[in-house]
Structures are given as structure tokens and as C-alpha cells.
Amino acid sequence: MPRGQDARGRLLEVARRRFAADGTLAPTLEEVRREAEVSVGALYHHFPDKHALAAAVYAELIGEYQTGFVATLRDSDIAERGIRSGVTYHLRWVEQHRGEAALLLGDRLDSDALRQSNREFFAAVGDWWRPHHTYGMLRPMQPGVTAALWLGPAQEFSRYWLSHGETKLARSTVETFADAAWATLRANTIEEKI
Structure with a gap:
């Protein structure tokens, strides 16, 4: 040590x-x-107590995950690339951090540090999202709904994948979830673009 x-x-x-x-x-x-x-x-x-230690570990992990996710978005100046990159980042992070991912996908351990990290994360995602919505590429952002539509299916698959002990995610699997997220979150009608 x-x-x-x-x-x-x-x-x-x-x-x-x-x-x-x-x-x-x-x-x-x-x-x-x-x-x-x-x-x-x-x-x-x-x-x-152990709960306080586990909550601190959880907050540290989620902060690291969120930092990487936001960096991925900031490298994506095109809406479609950002949506797809977010899903790819999530699934590849789970693949590379199996144990940590199992912790994050388990019970949420609330703490002040976690709440602060989440506020900063959703503000950064909103800053990236806003211009893409303004010029008509993305639906309006509703944090809980948007997060569920963007990463919810990939997170649920991650739980399944982790529980089955597989070691590699197929590229086609990542692309399937990225395609689904883009199809769900892009603006599809004139009304959504206004």
C-alpha cells in the first residue's frame, strides 16, 4: 500500500x-x-460505518464514469455521433470495469457527493444537448426521461451481460443499442424541431 x-x-x-x-x-x-x-x-x-464507505466508493465511481461520459460528448459536435458515442462509452466502460459496473448497476448509495456529481453531470449533458435541440436534431431534454431512453436499455442489458459472466461485448450489440438510442432521441417531426 x-x-x-x-x-x-x-x-x-x-x-x-x-x-x-x-x-x-x-x-x-x-x-x-x-x-x-x-x-x-x-x-x-x-x-x-460500512454504508458510509460504500457510499463514498459509489460516489467516486459515478464521478469517474460521468467525467468520461461528458468528455465523450464534448468530443462529439454532431448530435447523432454524441448519442451513439454515449451508448458506446457506457457499454465499453461496463466491459472494462466489470466489478465497478456491478456496483454502480446495483443499489444506488445516496450521498451529498453523489447528488453534487449528478447535478454537475446533468448540467454538462444539458449544455451539450441544448444547441442540438435548438437547431432541430434532438428532442427536448427531460433529464429522467432522456436518460432512461438514452442509456436505460443499455444499462439493463449490462446487468444481464454481467450476470452471465461474458468477457467481451460484440460490436454488433453496441451498435444495436446505439441505433436504438439515436432512433428514440432524434427529432422526428417538424413540431419537435420547433
Whole structure:
């Protein structure tokens, strides 16, 4: 364990690895504490219980995921490319981060950090979305509805895929979900373009 890293960082690093490998129920706080090489006092100073530690890991993971998603959108100046890239990013992230994805696709662990991350994420997605809606390429953005239509099917498939132990996602699978998201979110009528 790197000694230069602070106690909180070491606890998060170990918990993230252990939770991703074994789920949040299996590792005990004591196991995480020992592996992180921190004192009992340091553990409880940063995380009063296992739920607080798991919520912090969850918020950290979702923040990293969202940062990559927003970067992908910002690299996509065309609406269709952005919608497809968002789905591709999601599915490839799940493929590359199996354990972490299983955590994020499980029970949502609410925290102030998660709420802040979500506010920033949806503001950034809205900033990307707005001009594409204004010039008539995308439907109006309704955060909950838009998120469900854009990534909901891919997320549900991700749960299925993770539970079946497959190691690779077929390109055709990614394209199927990207096609569906684009077909659902693009503006289809004159009224939607106004």
C-alpha cells in the first residue's frame, strides 16, 4: 500500500477493489482497514460505518464514469455521433470495469457527493444537448426521461451481460443499442424541431 497516500484515500482504494471483486457485503470494515494499513481511529474518523464507505466508493465511481461520459460528448459536435458515442462509452466502460459496473448497476448509495456529481453531470449533458435541440436534431431534454431512453436499455442489458459472466461485448450489440438510442432521441417531426 503506498504510504504517501492519505488514510481516506487508502481506505477508498482498498474498498473499491474489494467491493468490485467481492461485492459490498463480503469484505468487513476490519478487513478493509487492515489491508489499507490505517488505524481504527482513522477508519471511523473518515467512515463511521460500512454504508458510509460504500457510499463514498459509489460516489467516486459515478464521478469517474460521468467525467468520461461528458468528455465523450464534448468530443462529439454532431448530435447523432454524441448519442451513439454515449451508448458506446457506457457499454465499453461496463466491459472494462466489470466489478465497478456491478456496483454502480446495483443499489444506488445516496450521498451529498453523489447528488453534487449528478447535478454537475446533468448540467454538462444539458449544455451539450441544448444547441442540438435548438437547431432541430434532438428532442427536448427531460433529464429522467432522456436518460432512461438514452442509456436505460443499455444499462439493463449490462446487468444481464454481467450476470452471465461474458468477457467481451460484440460490436454488433453496441451498435444495436446505439441505433436504438439515436432512433428514440432524434427529432422526428417538424413540431419537435420547433
